[in-house]
Amino acid sequence: MNILILGDHKFIAEAGRTIKDHKLFCIVGDRLTLPLKMKLLQINKNMTLHPHKKLKNFNFFRTVDWTKVTPLDQYTIEGMRDCESEVMKMYERIKSIKPNDSFDTRKSHYLACLRYWSYYLAVNKIDVFLAAFVPHMGYDFVIYNLCKFKGIKTFTNYFLFPDWGYFIESIKDPMAGFEPLYGNFKYPRLKSIFEEYLNNKPLSYKPITIPNVPRVVEFQKKVRIMYKDLFDFYKSCCKKFDINKPFIYVPLHYQYEASTCPLGGVFVDQLLMIEILSFTGYTIYVKEHPHMSKNRSIAYYNRLTKMRNVHLIPVETNHYTLINKAFAVATVTGTAGWEAILKGKCCLLFGNIYYQYLPGCFSVGSYPDVMRAIQEIRSFKFDKEKVEAYLKGLEPFLHSLNYNSMILKFKERIGI
Numbered sequence: 222m223n224i225l226i227l228g229d230h231k232f233i234a235e236a237g238r239t240i241k242d243h244k245l246f247c248i249v250g251d252r253l254t255l256p257l258k259m260k261l262l263q264i265n266k267n268m269t270l271h272p273h274k275k276l277k278n279f280n281f282f283r284t285v286d287w288t289k290v291t292p293l294d295q296y297t298i299e300g301m302r303d304c305e306s307e308v309m310k311m312y313e314r315i316k317s318i319k320p321n322d323s324f325d326t327r328k329s330h331y332l333a334c335l336r337y338w339s340y341y342l343a344v345n346k347i348d349v350f351l352a353a354f355v356p357h358m359g360y361d362f363v364i365y366n367l368c369k370f371k372g373i374k375t376f377t378n379y380f381l382f383p384d385w386g387y388f389i390e391s392i393k394d395p396m397a398g399f400e401p402l403y404g405n406f407k408y409p410r411l412k413s414i415f416e417e418y419l420n421n422k423p424l425s426y427k428p429i430t431i432p433n434v435p436r437v438v439e440f441q442k443k444v445r446i447m448y449k450d451l452f453d454f455y456k457s458c459c460k461k462f463d464i465n466k467p468f469i470y471v472p473l474h475y476q477y478e479a480s481t482c483p484l485g486g487v488f489v490d491q492l493l494m495i496e497i498l499s500f501t502g503y504t505i506y507v508k509e510h511p512h513m514s515k516n517r518s519i520a521y522y523n524r525l526t527k528m529r530n531v532h533l534i535p536v537e538t539n540h541y542t543l544i545n546k547a548f549a550v551a552t553v554t555g556t557a558g559w560e561a562i563l564k565g566k567c568c569l570l571f572g573n574i575y576y577q578y579l580p581g582c583f584s585v586g587s588y589p590d591v592m593r594a595i596q597e598i599r600s601f602k603f604d605k606e607k608v609e610a611y612l613k614g615l616e617p618f619l620h621s622l623n624y625n626s627m628i629l630k631f632k633e634r635i636g637i
Contacts, residue, residue, distance in 0.1 A: 222637060223346050227273070227361055228353030230257055235624035236351075237265030243637065246345055248273050248361070250353075269345075277358050282333040290340045293332065297339055297370070304366035305331055307483050311359040334363050342367055351631055352377045355392065355484065362483060365392070376631055380622070381575055387618040388634060392483055395573050396618075454519050455509055458526050458533045468504040469569070470547040471495060472540060472557045475510040484554045488571040488586075491553060492524060497588050498551055498569070499528040501595060505551075506534050506543065549598055558582065565603035569594055575615075580607040 222243040226236050229250040236245060245268045251257065253272035261270060275281050312327055338360070341347075347368070355377055356362040368375045369391075376388040379395065389395040473491060488494050498505050507525060509517075525531055534543075540557070544550055550561035551569040558568035562581045569591060570577055570584050577584050581601060583594035620630035 222348045222635075225342070225345075225347045225350045225364070226353075227351070227356070227364075230261065232353045232624050232627070233268070233270075234261055234264050235628050237261060237268055239625065239628040240632065240637070241265065241267070243267075245269070246347065247271065248276060273358075276360050279330050282330065282337065285333075285337060287336075290336060291343070293336045293339065297335065298332075300370050301335060301363075301366055304363060305335075307489070308334075308359050308362055310489055311357060311362060311483075314358070331363075334360050335367070338364050338367055339371075342371060342373065347373055349373065349635055350375045353627070354378060354380075357483060374635065376634060378627060379575065381615075381619065384622050385619050386622050386627070387575070387615070387620065388631060393486075393573055395575060396578060448517075451517060451519065455522055455533065456535070458522050459535050460532055462506060462532055462534050464542070464546050466504060467548045468506050468546075469498055469501070469549050469551050470543045470557075471498065471505060471507045471551045472543075472555060473507060473510050474553055474555055484572050484574065486572060488553045492521070494551065494553060494571045495525065495531060496528060497585075497591055499530050500588055501530075501591060503530065503548060503595075505531045506547075507531060508534050508538060508540070508543065509536050511536055549595070563608070567594075567598045567601055579611050580604055 223246065224236075224240065224243055225246045225248075226233060227248045227250070228236070230253075233247045233249055236247070245265065247261075247268050248271045249257075249261070250273045252274060253270060258270055261268060308331055309327055312330070342364075350364060350368045350373060352361065352365070352375075356365045365375055365377070367373075375390055377390075377392070378386050379389050380386045471491075471494070483489075495505060495507060505528075522533065525533060541560075544557065544561050544564060544566055547561070547566060549567045549569055550557050552558045552571070554570070554572035554574040558570055558574070559576045559579075561568045562576060562579050565581075567581045567583065568576075570582050571586065573584075576582055581603065583590075583597065585591045585594055620626045
């Protein structure tokens, strides 16, 4: 079996130690120095190693001998249209792409990427693609989608709880095959991690805080200095608000990260979500992410302030108080939805994520979807037993986030 693996050097090393009888093609997330390369090859000489940082750069394709690479065809290009639009958005986070690069320049790079990896998968006869994290850097998302297009199995690690994760086979349907399973459990005995989440969060909930690690504090200071004018403008848009009136709470995602691109689909543009919510008749309280984002702008906030029923609220407003008081929480794929459900509140979910089948989570994508969900939310009652059954149903999918457990779970899933 030929396996293409994406991960940091420790993940690659563990794969090399644990998967000995198969050919491994590895994309190494760290800087692939010669000593590191030699160290990895000593673990498993049956590995082909590629540097992630080089592959995501536009300049990589200038080194390719295109006379040896099979040309693209109409069917591949058309079959990858959805991927193309998302990759164009992902390119905004790549430093080698300049803001003033034309659409044609980006499109040319995308087609080169598509052609190269289509050829690579074919010539190396790749059977499985394993990613230690959700592909979201452009080229890796092309690989993932090409595998789907060509019928190659994909396994992507998704972080679930602290120290726990699971492999998804499809970003669009992350819990395929799970929904019917969880309903079979009643009064289950849960893993201790779930007992802690279920018993502490809804009942005696205490916010999780990041310790004052010097690097974290310094990073927050730099963000506020870099975007001071934008922060000031955001503050000027915030008005007094009444937390006791019915409202839907929307905590904005930090962008661009995998949580919105690709997991959010079209709702990578969070304004689309908020526009739909603005027509519900409910007041919509929108709160910026504490770290803001380089992809926000004055125009972005202006557009929000012009939407009916939408109010920007101060970043300092307590997140958990807002969840407690809200009629519902709306998010693309954020942890705020998970937190809301565990506190007995409902979530309007606009993307795909591990908690999407939980009782109280309503997957929506349009105004009619949202209005139907609101009707159900009005009579919704939190059922702890159903949540316990859901968590019990998750257990067979989970692995510890130490790399050995992850690789062993992967081997179990593909039967090697």
